Amino acid sequence: MTQIQDFAGHCVLISGGGGSIGRATAMMFLNRGARVTLADRDQGRLDAVLAELAPLGPATGVVAELSTDDGAATAVAATPGVTIVFANAGISGPVMPVQDMVAADWDNIFAANLRSMALTLAHGARAMIAAGTKGAIVTMGSSMAGWDVLAGGAGYLATKHAVLGLTKSAALDLAPHGIRVNAVCPGVIETALGVPGLDATRVAADRFARAIPLRRIGQPEDVAEVVAFLASDGARHVTGASWLIDGGQTLQSFANGPETGSYPLRT
Numbered sequence: 001m002t003q004i005q006d007f008a009g010h011c012v013l014i015s016g017g018g019g020s021i022g023r024a025t026a027m028m029f030l031n032r033g034a035r036v037t038l039a040d041r042d043q044g045r046l047d048a049v050l051a052e053l054a055p056l057g058p059a060t061g062v063v064a065e066l067s068t069d070d071g072a073a074t075a076v077a078a079t080p081g082v083t084i085v086f087a088n089a090g091i092s093g094p095v096m097p098v099q100d101m102v103a104a105d106w107d108n109i110f111a112a113n114l115r116s117m118a119l120t121l122a123h124g125a126r127a128m129i130a131a132g133t134k135g136a137i138v139t140m141g142s143s144m145a146g147w148d149v150l151a152g153g154a155g156y157l158a159t160k161h162a163v164l165g166l167t168k169s170a171a172l173d174l175a176p177h178g179i180r181v182n183a184v185c186p187g188v189i190e191t192a193l194g195v196p197g198l199d200a201t202r203v204a205a206d207r208f209a210r211a212i213p214l215r216r217i218g219q220p221e222d223v224a225e226v227v228a229f230l231a232s233d234g235a236r237h238v239t240g241a242s243w244l245i246d247g248g249q250t251l252q253s254f255a256n257g258p259e260t261g262s263y264p265l266r267t
């Protein structure tokens, strides 16, 4: 019997491939038989990840500013026969109150998080349509920034809320071509972006873990597993969905938050 998550013959484009979640997802796809192309605007980060991936399987990299048509087109062209796109690139942006944000702040976060995602998705979809490929696209949303509210995070929140709309709209437009589009929405993931002040002592990471109902902080591999499922044939009837991967973080409210003692603490 064919394994549902055997990705042999698949060509996967991962944007933001020089980052932590991109790296973990690339490893997972390589370990399950796919060819992988990583696209990132940071050559140093890209090279470091590619060096780690080399023993695992066929991985290539392309330096591209994905918020431009040229950059997104270059990334897709570097992924011949693309069947899966993980539009993951993004930044957290500055933390500042909304009243202090000026046009350049909005442009910067929209370009990095939203325009780059829309263009990666569009160029990837066009290549699949041209080749008659019934592929899968996974976008990168956020649990805190898509369901919750972050003080000082208006720019990041606006982009991650928008990802949910983009995902649903793209899912409808691409359904006639047999291309599925779904979003992953991670909570706090143990990366430099997700945990400000992350260091070897893990003090900051442990503080987050104590505030999450499942009592652990998310790992990049937790996200990679859901990306794999959404990209796999097992999710053949799933499109336009947004999958929370947050250990129950957004189930909490004023009435049942971690300080209320409404669920038992585990040590």
Ligand SMILES: NC(=O)c1ccc[n+]([C@@H]2O[C@H](COP(=O)([O-])OP(=O)(O)OC[C@H]3O[C@@H](n4cnc5c(N)ncnc54)[C@H](O)[C@@H]3O)[C@@H](O)[C@H]2O)c1
Binding pocket: 015, 016, 017, 018, 019, 020, 021, 022, 039, 040, 041, 042, 045, 064, 065, 066, 067, 088, 089, 090, 091, 092, 111, 112, 113, 116, 140, 141, 142, 143, 185, 186, 187, 188, 189, 190, 191, 192, 193, 194, 195
């Ligand atoms: N870490 C978390 O807790 C968390 C939670 C929810 C969502 N996310 C989202 O996951 C994604 C990846 O996060 P991460 O923690 O791996 O961050 P990361 O900083 O390790 O990786 C992001 C990568 O994207 C690249 N990038 C950003 N904008 C780009 C652009 N316009 N063109 C090309 N490359 C670009 C960066 O150079 C970087 O290598 C982001 O979209 C982030 O918003 C992260």
